[in-house]
Amino acid sequence: MxxxxxxxxxxxxxxxxxxxxxxxxxxxxxxxxxxxxxxxxxxxxxxxxxxxxxxxxxxxxxxxxxxxxxxxxxxxxxxxxxxxxxxxxxxxxxxxxxxxxxxxxxxxxxxxxxxxxxxxxxxxxxxxxxxxxxxxxxxxxxxxxxxxxxxxxxxxxxxxxxxxxxxxxxxxxxxxxxxxxxxxxxxxxxxxxxxxxxxxxxxxxxxxxxxxxxxxxxxxxxxxxxxxxxxxxxxxxxxxxxxxxxxxxxxxxxxxxxxxxTRIDEFIARRRELAARYDHLLAGLPLTVPFGQPGAESAWHLYVVRFKFDLIEATQREVFDALRAAGIGVNLHYIPVHLQPYYREQGFTDGDFPEAERYFHEAISLPLFPGLSEEQQDYVVAQLRRIVGQVPSEDSRVRHA
The missing domain is CATH 3.40.640.10 (Type I PLP-dependent aspartate aminotransferase-like (Major domain))
Structure with missing residues (x-):
């Protein structure tokens, strides 16, 4: 269960x-x-x-x-x-x-x-x-x-x-x-x-x-x-x-x-606390945690990680599906807009914006909201560790900047 x-x-x-x-x-x-x-x-x-x-x-x-x-x-x-x-x-x-x-x-x-x-x-x-x-x-x-x-x-x-x-x-x-x-x-x-x-x-x-x-x-x-x-x-x-x-x-x-x-400051503070906690808990996994824009303090609507699939014996779809099967409602933000059928009809095609496309094939959004408990967050990370495994080398660690 x-x-x-x-x-x-x-x-x-x-x-x-x-x-x-x-x-x-x-x-x-x-x-x-x-x-x-x-x-x-x-x-x-x-x-x-x-x-x-x-x-x-x-x-x-x-x-x-x-x-x-x-x-x-x-x-x-x-x-x-x-x-x-x-x-x-x-x-x-x-x-x-x-x-x-x-x-x-x-x-x-x-x-x-x-x-x-x-x-x-x-x-x-x-x-x-x-x-x-x-x-x-x-x-x-x-x-x-x-x-x-x-x-x-x-x-x-x-x-x-x-x-x-x-x-x-x-x-x-x-x-x-x-x-x-x-x-x-x-x-x-x-x-x-x-x-x-x-x-x-x-x-x-x-x-x-x-x-x-x-x-x-x-x-x-x-x-x-x-x-x-x-x-x-x-x-x-x-x-x-x-x-x-x-x-x-x-x-x-x-x-x-x-x-x-009246609670916006409370919401932001909790989101930032959870994001910092993710940064710490995810260290050592074959993924990259979010990198901050210099001079910007995020509101942390999303916490998006990018997986190093060359180090993982699973595809993006397999990781996504395994997390969903574990009761974790991960999502993917976003499919590049120019690859939607409507915009392909406007003349856009694969390869037009390679960084957005590369990101799309590596990213998954993890749960993040003020009501997320530390126990639930620990469970999310534990399931990630189970699915993608550990990477022992210090060189593989990418921390929040």
Missing amino acids: IPYQIPYGCQSIDQADIDAVVTVLKSPWLTQGPTIERFETAVAEHCQADFAVAVCNATAALHIACLAAGLGAGDRLWTSPNTFVASANCGRYCGAEVDFVDIDPMTLNLDAGLLAQKLEAAERVGQLPKVVIAVAFSGQSCDMHAIAALSERYGFTLIEDAAHAIGASYRGRPVGCGAYAAMTIFSFHPVKIVTSAEGGMVLTNDPELAARLRRLRSHGITGDPAQMTAPAQGLWYYQQLELGFNYRMTDLHAALGLSQM
Whole structure:
């Protein structure tokens, strides 16, 4: 009998979260009410940003961020191939062409050096991107200082897809503060750092972007007389200024997210503690533990290891399946986006982004969430040792940097 059923990620819900949602259920407002604004304020203050716009999920957040950046047909969006498909799909929703920049083999984030090379080549042929989406994979920032400098030089809008990274920091400031990116995207899916069940948010320091984001999430409609093309005819009056969407968050979701924000520091501290413990427990196994981006403090949404399969008498599939059979809900983040059938139809193929492809064939995400006990973590490591064995040489050890 399997002693555990351990997911790779799991929400942490307490009585205060439940009470917060029940309070909204008993209130006059179930949607488009005051709890949404309180949630936005809490996230903006935590991240030291001027504006926050809550939406129904992070995919919607990416979509309206691209629209707010003016992305449209004939434009180009570049992002990382090591991400969930939404980071690329948001460009396709706008009618733009999508391309990718390979990853740094150490940080697994978009490689700023390769981005610089690709931009230089694109400038020569007049095919620069209008938007670059830098993905904070697993909870740690990209080299945002370098990428922001490239944004200024080449004129693209920099959006940070920080769906994994609320609570993280870069160069001593919170991710989402707006020091580098024009807009930052957060996700509140249940496996993320904090949850609103479903939900997303766009943070920005630009008041015009914030105003447009708010219109786009609600059908392109405004009730603000200052934005209207003609004088308001009464308190009931509104105008649709552009084609928008019904991407609004409900007060029920916002109530859960707002309650969760009171524990974000606790969640981050526990994730970091467990990640450091994995680093120690996994020493000596034929694998590489995560390598930190210099200057970045990860939120540790994921703990991804890369196996040295030349030292293991098992394939990636066999290791994965054996861990699942032992009740450990490992996962794989991510299949490179350019290898998905939809993007193959756009002309991408094997070998286009070799570092992302090499990573994909070596990686497995281990369980990491605040409720993971040390006993469960010890079990995960024990099963890994059983499946892949020990490598006695000190030369085989790769520790967290």
